[in-house]
Amino acid sequence: MSRMRESISEVYQYRDLLFMLAWRDIKARYKQSVMGFFWAILMPLLIVGAGLLVRFAFSMNSGHSMNFADVASIALKSLPWAFFVSAIKFGTNSMVANPNLVTKIYFPREVFPLAAVLASLFDATIASTVVILLLVLAKVGVSIYLLWLPVLLLLTVLLTAALAMFLSCANLFFRDVKYLVDVFLTFGILFTPVFYEARMVGKWAPLLLINPIGALLEAMNDVVVHHQAPSYSWLAYAACWAVLGLLTSWWIFDRAEASFAENI
Amino acid sequence: MTEIALEFDSVWKKFKKGEVFDSLRDLIPALAKSLFSRNNKGELQKREFWALQDISFQVPRGEAFGIIGANGAGKSTILKLLSKILRPNRGRIATHGRLSALIEVGAGFHPDLTGRENVFLNGTILGMKRQEISRKFDEIVEFAGIGDFIDTPVKRYSSGMYARLGFAVAAHVDPEILLVDEVLSVGDMQFQEKCLERMLRVVREGTTVIFVSHNLQAVQMLCTRTLFLRTGRIARLGPTLEALNEYLCTPSASSAAKFPTTIDEILLCNEEGQPKANFTPGEKAQLRLTIHPSKPLEECLLGFIIYRATDGLAVCDYNIALSESGPHTPDPSGAVSLAVNLSMNLLRGTYVVSLHVYHSPTARFLCRADRVASFFVEETISWQGVSHLDPAVRKVEPALWTARK
Numbered sequence: 001m002s003r004m005r006e007s008i009s010e011v012y013q014y015r016d017l018l019f020m021l022a023w024r025d026i027k028a029r030y031k032q033s034v035m036g037f038f039w040a041i042l043m044p045l046l047i048v049g050a051g052l053l054v055r056f057a058f059s060m061n062s063g064h065s066m067n068f069a070d071v072a073s074i075a076l077k078s079l080p081w082a083f084f085v086s087a088i089k090f091g092t093n094s095m096v097a098n099p100n101l102v103t104k105i106y107f108p109r110e111v112f113p114l115a116a117v118l119a120s121l122f123d124a125t126i127a128s129t130v131v132i133l134l135l136v137l138a139k140v141g142v143s144i145y146l147l148w149l150p151v152l153l154l155l156t157v158l159l160t161a162a163l164a165m166f167l168s169c170a171n172l173f174f175r176d177v178k179y180l181v182d183v184f185l186t187f188g189i190l191f192t193p194v195f196y197e198a199r200m201v202g203k204w205a206p207l208l209l210i211n212p213i214g215a216l217l218e219a220m221n222d223v224v225v226h227h228q229a230p231s232y233s234w235l236a237y238a239a240c241w242a243v244l245g246l247l248t249s250w251w252i253f254d255r256a257e258a259s260f261a262e263n264i
Numbered sequence: 265m266t267e268i269a270l271e272f273d274s275v276w277k278k279f280k281k282g283e284v285f286d287s288l289r290d291l292i293p294a295l296a297k298s299l300f301s302r303n304n305k306g307e308l309q310k311r312e313f314w315a316l317q318d319i320s321f322q323v324p325r326g327e328a329f330g331i332i333g334a335n336g337a338g339k340s341t342i343l344k345l346l347s348k349i350l351r352p353n354r355g356r357i358a359t360h361g362r363l364s365a366l367i368e369v370g371a372g373f374h375p376d377l378t379g380r381e382n383v384f385l386n387g388t389i390l391g392m393k394r395q396e397i398s399r400k401f402d403e404i405v406e407f408a409g410i411g412d413f414i415d416t417p418v419k420r421y422s423s424g425m426y427a428r429l430g431f432a433v434a435a436h437v438d439p440e441i442l443l444v445d446e447v448l449s450v451g452d453m454q455f456q457e458k459c460l461e462r463m464l465r466v467v468r469e470g471t472t473v474i475f476v477s478h479n480l481q482a483v484q485m486l487c488t489r490t491l492f493l494r495t496g497r498i499a500r501l502g503p504t505l506e507a508l509n510e511y512l513c514t515p516s517a518s519s520a521a522k523f524p525t526t527i528d529e530i531l532l533c534n535e536e537g538q539p540k541a542n543f544t545p546g547e548k549a550q551l552r553l554t555i556h557p558s559k560p561l562e563e564c565l566l567g568f569i570i571y572r573a574t575d576g577l578a579v580c581d582y583n584i585a586l587s588e589s590g591p592h593t594p595d596p597s598g599a600v601s602l603a604v605n606l607s608m609n610l611l612r613g614t615y616v617v618s619l620h621v622y623h624s625p626t627a628r629f630l631c632r633a634d635r636v637a638s639f640f641v642e643e644t645i646s647w648q649g650v651s652h653l654d655p656a657v658r659k660v661e662p663a664l665w666t667a668r669k
Contacts, residue, residue, distance in 0.1 A: 103344075
């Protein structure tokens with residue numbers, strides 16, 4: 001345990017580098033591109049568009065007409081999902097994309113996946129302005145339950161960081177991971193309540209919430225759109241995933257770190 | 265007792281040849297093992313080899329310590345172990361103080377970012393704080409000689425500019441321990457000079473420097489002690505001159521061919537016969553050797569070549585007829601001892617001596633002995649060059665010149 005604490009405090013010492021690498025990723029991503037930061041907005045917008053189409057098809061078949069709340073919840077959930085997807089993708093490749101740094105210069109390697117998560121978080125922040133605008137247009141309104149939102153966002157970031165750390169480490173040893181991740185992320189949106197709500201599948205809802213990201217998205221939907229408290233049991237479940245997941249993947253990462261340079 | 269800046273205590277490091285894993289069947293148990301145990305202590309597994317074996321040394325604070333050796337001897341592995349990029353399989357490594365590595369300049373550069381952005385990025389990667397970089401920014405750009413190109417993406421830089429900027433950033437880190445791996449070879453002559461000057465300044469200011477280089481001249485200038493590695497083992501650890509001497513006199517593998525004549529008891533000394541490896545320009549020296557001839561020595565020539573070690577320049581190549589080398593009483597075994605008197609009219613540098621015996625009637629080499637001795641010339645009178653012409657300047661009366669006309 002003391003080794004973990006050491007490792008975490010070392011990353012803290014290198015926080016300048018963490019921000020610098022995140023900044024590099026952001027800068028480099030939009031260099032020589034005409035659209036620049038608009039790309040950060042485009043991705044969630046596309047997801048929202050696809051979601052609206054799916055929901056429209058649902059409502060045509062079920063007879064319930066689509067309302068503003070549906071639009072709002074799709075817009076709301078698309079954003080963390082887009083963040084999750086891009087952070088995991090960049091995170092998984094973060095070390096393999098920098099072989100020079102891994103084999104030539106010493107600093108705590110945890111910085112790589114964490115910086116990728118930070119860079120994606122930055123994109124998400126830009127895109128959130130558009131989502132907030134959409135929510136206002138949909139007249140979602142505010143309630144005391146909004147106070148839950150920062151906690152939920154934090155848990156999402158922790159969970160994403162946990163996965164990104166584990167996957168970047170795994171991808172360094174086995175490049176299969178990158179392809180697996182691509183496939184899972186592409187189809188993940190169908191198994192996660194982004195376009196729909198978990199309660200729509202009735203008694204099978206828990207199956208969708210087993211995925212901790214699903215549980216977090218539903219909780220966000222509850223507090224922002226439905227103005228109600230999230231399901232505490234599922235929230236606790238997701239929180240366990242986030243915290244224990246981060247500790248576990250940090251532990252694995254720390255253990256494997258010694259052999260990164262030889263195996264990349 | 266001086267303070268120890270860094271220490272290797274019987275360090276072993278092994279690497280694996282070929283692909284890391286063969287199949288899924290090997291991999292899963294290996295992975296589980298590596299996660300749950302601090303393995304790799306023990307013996308060599310299949311296809312593994314020792315890159316470093318039982319390396320121990322200590323470097324006191326403020327010393328400049330050189331590491332030399334052929335390619336693949338393990339020099340860079342030592343630096344990577346020191347900078348914690350690799351971890352040893354056995355043994356202990358301790359470092360005390362902020363450490364920075366000049367291992368590959370520009371390793372942290374991102375091609376799409378501008379020079380300015382990369383200075384900040386690379387500086388942070390090398391362990392500087394943002395304010396520190398801002399403070400030194402102008403100095404760094406000045407040192408690199410990049411000028412107006414600082415706001416151009418580095419992918420548009422020439423490779424020289426790229427390397428110069430990389431070195432400039434790295435050279436401004438100001439660590440307590442500096443690891444340098446063959447980076448002085450970047451840039452043009454002028455820039456290399458500047459780098460060397462910078463290194464000398466760093467050493468003078470009391471930084472501990474570990475210097476890995478094939479530029480023996482630079483090693484000799486910078487380092488007080490040097491470690492000579494041969495295939496992962498310590499071949500010599502001691503004062504730089506001794507280690508360099510040992511390194512230079514390591515015969516190349518190809519010279520193992522058998523010759524009928526042998527030369528041994530080769531000794532470079534002063535006129536009194538005391539072994540000597542360090543000369544000043546013009547100093548008298550003597551090379552002593554014993555030939556076990558396979559042909560009458562009177563028909564032979566003694567070939568005598570001196571190279572400058574750093575660039576291979578042959579500074580002399582004599583073939584001396586042995587027919588007139590004076591009378592002597594032959595040894596019962598037929599061995600003949602010779603003494604070659606020399607004036608070391610050379611300038612600063614590291615030199616190696618190669619010998620051969622040439623039989624004129626058959627036009628054959630009876631013996632070749634490469635790199636049998638090495639020596640250094642130390643002086644402070646010249647910038648560059650090899651030969652010492654002993655210049656003397658004096659004033660003369662103008663009348664003398666006009667009279668000639």
